[in-house]
Amino acid sequence: MRTATQLRLEAAWQALRQWLGATVLPAQCALCGIGCPQVLCPPCRAQYLGQIQPRCxxxxxxxxxxxxxxxxxxxHRPAYDDTVTAFDYAAPLDQLLLQLKFGARLALAPLLAELLHVAIQQQTVWEAPQLLCPVPLGPARLAERGFNQALEIARPLARLLDVPLQPRLALRVRDTRAQSGVAPQERQANLAHAFAIAxxxxxxxxxxxxxxxxDVMSSGHTVNALATACKSAGAARVSILVVARTPPH
Structure with missing residues (x-):
């Protein structure tokens, strides 16, 4: 049951999100650029998001x-128990995440949360988590970027799922190199002891x-390291909710 203060804050956030949508994003599709009132036009949705793909x-x-x-x-069973993703991290849909992450187009975050929510609803077996935890950024990277894209996606997703969000549950206690810049055989070691539970x-x-x-799951080492920290602190189950999944090469 939400309190009156929480409802006022949510209404204020909704108003801010609508203002950002009108200000930051023009009235055109984020993928094809055609003029439309939605962030993603119906033809792009149908072409790139219309099919359900069998996944592990x-x-x-x-x-x-x-x-x-x-x-x-x-x-090699990972520490997490299941994963839901909205789409493969491949062109042209990867542009939605790149625009959010490196272009600071924060108004794309609700769209990505919505697409992930649709994927969750399509699961034949789904057990809702009791709380959501965004993957935290290290202090240096957060200061450089100015926002945590995982948190920006988690906020609207928590509202859609009606699940509490705990943005400070996990801490990144060791700044690590970006996984995209680390050789595949070094990625697990790069994240060793990187996370702790507050x-x-x-x-x-x-x-x-x-x-x-x-936002993106590639090798899975990042979410596995955080899932390990959660399990070590007593969590019974860990589900990964990620917008895009990098296909194996």
Whole structure:
């Protein structure tokens, strides 16, 4: 049950989001540029988002058959229990995330949350988490970028799912190099001991189902490291909710 203060804050955020949508984003599709009142035009939605792709239940990598788990997850089970993604991180949809992350087009975050919410609703088996936790940025990168794209997506997603958001549940205790700039064989070591659970929130994790929210999942080492920290603090289940999944090469 939301308090009156929470409702006022949500109304203010909604008004700000609408202002940003009108100010930051022109009245045209973010992908094809055609004039339309929506951020993404109906033809682009139908062309790029209309099909459901079979995916591994645990890591969300594409599958060619009816198996529920991919070979990699069968051989080496990650710390997280399941993953939902809205689309593959590939052209042209990757532009939506690039515009948000590096172009600071924050008005795209609600659209990405909506697309992720649609993907969640399409799951045949879905257990809602008890709270959402965005992947935190390190202090240096947060100061450089000015915002955490995972948090910007998690805010509207939490409202759509009606699940509490805890943005300060996890801390990035060690600044790491961006995973995109690290050799694949070094990515796991790059994130070793990078995350910790904030002491004041640790008691709430015992037996809890945590939903970790991020923009892009590539190797999975980032969300796996955070899931490991959650499980070590007592979480019973960890679900990954990620807008885009980089297909395996």
């Amino acid at each position: 239940r645990q890591c969300a990598n594409p599958l060619d058959d009816v198996a529920t788990l991919c070979g990699r997850c069968l051989r 002491p004041e929130h640790a008691p709430s994790l015992h037996g809890c189902h945590v939903g970790i929210v991020d």
